[in-house]
Amino acid sequence: MTANECQLCGPGRRRFFTGLAALAASSLVGVPSVQAQTGTPVVAPGHDWIDVHHHLVPPGYMSQVPSDDAVPGASATPRRALDNWTVAHSIEQMDQTGVATSILSISNPGIWFGDNAKARKLARDSNEYGAKLVSSYPGRFGMFAALPLPDVEGSLLEIAYALDVLKADGIGLYTSYGNKWLGDPAFEPVFAELNRRKALVYTHPTTADCCRNLQAAVSPNVVEYQTDTTRAMAEILASGTASRYPDMRIIFSHAGGTMPFLIERFIGWARSPQISKNLPKGLKYELDRFYYDTAQTSNSVAMGALTKVVPDSQILFGTDYPFRTVVEHVKNLTECGVFDDKRLGEIGRGNALALLPRFRT
Template sequence: METTEFRDLHAHYLAPATIARIRAGDFAPAVSVSDEESGPRFTFPTGTSRTMQPAMADLDDRLRHLDECGIDVQVLSTWIDMFGYDLPEELAADFHRSINEGMAEAISSRPDRFGFFASVPLPWGDAAADVLEDAVTRLGAVGSMIGTNINGRYLDDERLTPFWRASERLDAPVELHPVNVAAVDRLHTHEFANFLGNPFDTTIAAGSLIFGGVLDRHPALRFVLVHGGGYLPYAVGRLSHGRTARGVAPDLLRRPDEYLDRFFFDTVVYSPAVLSALASIVGVSRLVLGTDYPFDMEPPAVRSMVAETLGEDALASIAGTARSLSCRLEYVEPHR
């Protein structure tokens, strides 16, 4: 009988090899790096990243942390500051391939502990499809992670269609992570851009996939929503009523609340009461573990909060869901 394996599907990483390519000027002048006392910062055409913390690129410290948390496998995603959606088209694909190659190389010595979600060059759907296919078939990516908006455009933008088709064909789930959040001009104090803006932008993104017909046109697409899906689980009643009352999106095949089964939701919600409500609304079978490592927004005691709130059977079910979503990772006996 197999031992339950716990997988974290929400974590960030930037490989030293990718940083080295940026230092070497491989993506200059569009991408450059400057070193400050607290760490490196990366400059793109329209702005400069936050300071990268050392833990972002350190797999040894990460492994120690995973052991402390009781996490067997972590599926890595790039740091959202490296999305590069403002890069010129002729450079973007090479830049994202570098991110993917860096992750694949870094984790190759520990395939029992790590997998990765690919980074892709949006808003160019054809290029994103090509980079995704390369990452999945050559490098072993289990899916992709993209932003909740692409330079402010909703995810029902028709330019993304080739990428959605490739994700379906490759059976590659898409994780959505907030970036460039809406109403940031009103969220500049109290860290509200993070505390409130991040979950709100995830809600907008999921709404655009529903109301824009993306889920109807691509029935095999699977999405992972971080931060518990933002406010989507608690907004679907209003979305469903409003659609009928105001005649919005009349061609949808289902009511908005009936599309919750197209999404998976991580457990980064911090509150047992919220986690319980989330499980009640979407079902335990739609939940996956997340840590948001290496950021300070990582919830404490990820596994134990789930077990104490929902029970050990639910925790085992959640572990099975995460494994099925990242099924390209070869199963090995869980690390203990």
């Protein structure tokens, strides 16, 4: 494919493929060790970071989560990190690195474990606890509310309660439910309502039923999470959900999964008549509208690739706390060599403020 054929090649992005090769050939990822990040506080001067990928564990939540063997994808969840979560440690991590605000969300395995009534209660209890933290620590926390999907009716009720009563900053979804990915017709009423409300939608990867326990020695969080994010993105594009609901703003975790690496395949796929009819403004337009966080991708290769595909305005700071530390993400981003201080300011705070303007003060 030539540069002229590349639909995504705009100013500063025409050398995507050669640039990615150069990144890979240089320092492979440039991720400092965690051990080197636990001492002196790491702060990028002038950046009051906003972390859009920061998990919470409500009281009693873990007791509601069945054993790993009973929950699809739960074996990939480092339960120890969730068991040890505290509000105090979240704030300690934030303060060490100059993170002003973290937007809280429930990690996988999520809310729904086969019983709609129990899922509705767990979603409500989790959201009310999150709202209590937002109220108790003004300016320090925001919240992406949990839904009891695949229970669509219960999810519509929780959207109304979370946004109208609890004043949540947005809604959190998982990339798949069972063997249905976001964009599937089963979730159409939920997306229609989120679009009507012009909602901010945060997505978190999980493991679809199809792809559990494929390799005994390879945990799903190594490969499947990134892949599930890519599948959800592809489904949202292919189904026309993205173009049909232009007022809904979507954040994809972990730099968009494997999409940046697969961009050449995405371009060819999007040219087919079956897909292009659902992308009336083109693939580039939709990819440039999505948002992408830096959680577990704060290295030169991942960030270098992402910035060749989408503009900086679409990149948001995220840490995946408590599975990874806030400290290492700030250190990695500031030292990866991809961003200067001005760009770090946009990614660390400015872009999030465009979506979450209440945190300006």
